[in-house]
Amino acid sequence: MAAAAEKTPMMVVVGIDDSEHSYYAIQWVISNFLSVHGTFKLAIIHAQPSPAYAVGLSGTGTADALPYVESDLTKISSRVIDKAKELCSANSVKDVVYEVIEGDPRNILPEAVEKYHADVLVVGSHGYGAIKRAVLGSVSDHCAHHAHCSVMIVKNPKPKH
Amino acid sequence: MAEPVSGTTAEPPVAEAPAAAKMKSEEEEKGMRVMVAVDESDASLYALSWTLDHFMAASSAPAWLGSLIVVHVQQPFHQYILPAGAVTVYAPAAVTDSMRKAQEQNTANVLSRAKRICVERNVTVETLVMDGEPKEMICQAVELKSVDLIVVGSRGLGRIKRAFLGSVSDYVAHHAKCPVLIVKPLKEDH
Numbered sequence: 001m002a003a004a005a006e007k008t009p010m011m012v013v014v015g016i017d018d019s020e021h022s023y024y025a026i027q028w029v030i031s032n033f034l035s036v037h038g039t040f041k042l043a044i045i046h047a048q049p050s051p052a053y054a055v056g057l058s059g060t061g062t063a064d065a066l067p068y069v070e071s072d073l074t075k076i077s078s079r080v081i082d083k084a085k086e087l088c089s090a091n092s093v094k095d096v097v098y099e100v101i102e103g104d105p106r107n108i109l110p111e112a113v114e115k116y117h118a119d120v121l122v123v124g125s126h127g128y129g130a131i132k133r134a135v136l137g138s139v140s141d142h143c144a145h146h147a148h149c150s151v152m153i154v155k156n157p158k159p160k161h
Numbered sequence: 162m163a164e165p166v167s168g169t170t171a172e173p174p175v176a177e178a179p180a181a182a183k184m185k186s187e188e189e190e191k192g193m194r195v196m197v198a199v200d201e202s203d204a205s206l207y208a209l210s211w212t213l214d215h216f217m218a219a220s221s222a223p224a225w226l227g228s229l230i231v232v233h234v235q236q237p238f239h240q241y242i243l244p245a246g247a248v249t250v251y252a253p254a255a256v257t258d259s260m261r262k263a264q265e266q267n268t269a270n271v272l273s274r275a276k277r278i279c280v281e282r283n284v285t286v287e288t289l290v291m292d293g294e295p296k297e298m299i300c301q302a303v304e305l306k307s308v309d310l311i312v313v314g315s316r317g318l319g320r321i322k323r324a325f326l327g328s329v330s331d332y333v334a335h336h337a338k339c340p341v342l343i344v345k346p347l348k349e350d351h
């Protein structure tokens with residue numbers, strides 16, 4: 001439909017982590033958005049937790065463990081990106097940018113929004129309840145408040161009774 | 162066929178939904194049921210127009226939008242006046258009547274603005290009016306109509322205000338059973 005009104009392609013940033021929810025979010029975006037024929041550009045951002053964050057403050061021996069944790073995290077990240085690439089190519093989605101950024105997703109995703117001038121930020125949702133959210137924090141919550149663009153939170157359809 | 166510069170291949174809507182075990186209507190797999198919650202605020206009407214602008218590929222038949230529903234929730238006004246002293250006074254019938262009329266007028270206004278936005282873009286829209294607490298009713302409407310996506314505007318309240326005033330978009334984001342899109346108003350300062 002190239003004859004359509006010349007709109008600048010919509011920029012969609014999808015934030016993913018190593019969870020089923022993220023892959024579901026990617027799949028959802030692909031299934032639903034991209035049936036609109038080519039007015040979308042996609043940027044898939046994986047926020048890799050920094051080793052110190054992942055390990056937490058676990059006392060002595062942490063310093064030794066860090067290199068292992070780091071390489072492990074890098075492995076996980078590349079696996080995540082590979083899976084994302086798989087999803088995209090399975091659906092013949094081109095025009096995708098993949099990026100792995102180390103740090104806290106709550107900061108990284110809004111920054112990525114700025115960087116890519118995104119129109120929409122898409123995140124999955126772990127579906128935490130109120131307590132877990134308060135304790136673990138919620139990336140999707142934080143993004144919903146702080147990203148400067150519209151935010152879409154894709155939920156797994158949990159088979160709720 | 163000239164391809165857009167972005168180079169994204171225009172794939173015909175493939176029946177590609179292995180993981181999407183959602184309630185998608187079978188007869189039109191292109192059909193996505195979208196519901197937009199509107200109230201008197203400009204933010205919500207902006208959300209409606211944003212949704213239509215961004216998700217309509219061509220000015221001709223919207224390939225993406227299966228159906229659009231606009232929902233407006235009327236907040237119940239209390240049928241009684243605040244307790245004066247120790248006695249709760251019930252408002253005389255005339256007052257409730259005129260309040261109800263005012264509310265209906267308000268609803269009609271909101272819906273007509275919403276409809277106008279849709280008509281401008283050649284989109285048919287179904288309207289739905291519900292009574293009750295907006296955040297709960299929106300979530301109920303989602304289930305009632307089996308929508309695939311709920312769109313809400315955001316007033317952009319800061320953290321403190323959100324805690325006290327409560328936020329419909331927050332509540333819906335947590336509790337709706339389908340994906341939620343929170344549309345933020347354009348920021349003038351950039």
